[in-house]
Amino acid sequence: MVEHLTKRFGSGVTAVADLSFSAAPGKVTGFLGPNGAGKTTTLRCLLGLVAQTEGKATIDGVTYREIENPITVVGASLEASGAHPARTARNHLRMIASAAKITDSRVSEVLETVGLTAAADRKVGGYSLGMRQRLALAVALLGDPKVLILDEPANGLDPEGISWLRTFLRHQASKGVSVLVSSHVLSEVQQTVDDVIIIRSGSLVYQGSLHALTEGGPAEVVVRGPNIDQLVLPGQWSRKSVANGETVITGATIEEVGRAAFEQSLELHELSAKSADLEQLFLGLTAEESPTNQSVNGKGGPE
Amino acid sequence: MIALIRSEFRKVFSTKLLLILSLAALGFMQLQIFLLVFLSPPGLEDINRLMDPAFIKIIVASAGSASVFLLILGIVAMSGEYRNQTITSTFLTTPVRWRVIVAKMVTFAILALALSLVLWLIAAITTMLLLGTQDSAPFEWSAAFEILGGTLLGLVLYAILGVAIGSLITSQVAAIIIALVFTFVLEPLISLFFLSVGKWLPGNALNSILQTGSGGPESSASDLLDIPVGVAVLVGYTIVFAVAAAVTTNKRDIT
DSSP states (O other), rough: OOOEEEEETTTOOOOEEEEEEEOTTTEEEEEEEOOOHHHHHHHHHHHHOOOOOOOOOOOBOOGGGGGSGGTEEEEEEEOOOOTTTSSBBHHHHHHHHHTTTHHHHHHHHHHHTTTTTTTTTTTTOOOOOOHHHHHHHHHHHHTTOOOEEEEEETTTOOOHHHHHHHHHHHHHTTTTTTEEEEEHHHHHHHHSSEEEEEEETEEEEEEEEEHHHHHHHHHHEEEEOGGGOOOOTTTEEEEEETTEEEEEEEEEEEHHHHHHHHHHOOOOOOEEOOHHHHHHHHHHHTTOOTTTTTHHHOOOOOO | OOOHHHHOOOOOOOOTHHHHHHHHHHHHHHHHHHHHOOOOOOOOSSGGGGHHHHHHHHHHHHGGHHHHHHHHHHHHHHHHHHHTHHHHHHHHHSHHHHHHHHHHHHHHHHHHHHHHHHHHHHHHHHHHHHHHHOOOOOOHHHHHOOOOOOHHHHHHHHHHHHHHHHSSSHHHHHHHHHHHHIIIIHHHHHHHHOOHHHHHHHHHHHHHHHHHOOOOOOOOOGGOOOOOHHHHHHHHHHHHHHHHHHHHHOOOOOO
């Protein structure tokens, strides 16, 4: 839960501006926005690593720094959480485990879970980006937490790795773990998340279910016919594209477009509704000076 | 706290840092002992300093030259967490940050204690063996024992000071350069021209504890602070730096 969070860095940069959202327990929530939107800063405020200028960021009603032995409650993997290159993955996990009074057998368990057992005694310096991501997930899982906060876990993963990550997230969710996962690429998390929080320039642009986001988007109507370019459109409609006798019209329903074509006696070969493409919608929402912003902004989520 | 110290020990022993700096400290110390035994300082060629028991004590006190290595050990261990970004996992695991700093200080104090004991013993034995080959006053273990306490205390405080400096200046390169420039340039320079000021600096407070001189040509231990005052000054520096480290670390944004 994040309330009116604002973070201004000393350099005068406002990374997060009056941001409020909440992630539902027991769900996978995608935390989306383009690079530089303030995702990482927000997550770091939530985890007590960065002190916010104003506002509050809490997990189950308390701040991270108030939690006793926090990694047993909240597991986190952050982009810039490194490991000493000369240390092995097992030693990296062991040093964290001992500080949190977690047994070494749990270290072996999480290495197995993320598929690093074979490489566990190799130095992290020789790891690929994908292996480092798995190690970061192993760190997050170490305390068997009921909340997972993952910052760009798909970054640097190959398609196989992304597929593995999806399975991993779904498995965690099925165990009742609440997951907040950030990404700048919607498609990475699209198949896994229940809800999405979308931010741009440190401010919220959308919070709610992925499904509601699609419905709220602008509908498009595809019409095709030999003389369709002669179709006269009423003021609020707009012709998005014209090619090979096919026109895409926005701002109108399929019935309205059909009636207009009928009234103007135009021959039609196709009349179909096209639901908004999620990726396009996401890009539209997060682009600077986005015109679609207003139509979706403020549409509350289930909570 | 025990768990955190255990974690710190695991951190130290999973990299080669301690081994490398210990060997460097040992090599530097042995070099200094050889030079002190076999070379007379300029202008004092016609006096056999080795006949002076006080000078023999200064040779054994070469163990104190490990101070700069323990300072760097502390600096590298702490600033290395920022450099390798392990500080994120460390503070996620232990969000009450001063506890991490205290655990690290305790860990390096223990390591420094063990290392300085070993170095003191090697220094004493080396001095004893080398003096056996020279025309000198007899080696006395009692003299070596007189500086044991000072060596242990001084080196432990320097290791703690290193951790504090590594928390204050998190850029590893900057922290090491500042520490070295201060130790080898600024402090000797101030001591040379203004010993009345210089004797209050950490390096000379350490020298007073080790009962060596300030290193200047006509220097002797009597120019420096009395041992209890030297201890108080060095402990004071350590406490001030440690508190400053805890306060600044608590406020720092980990990005």
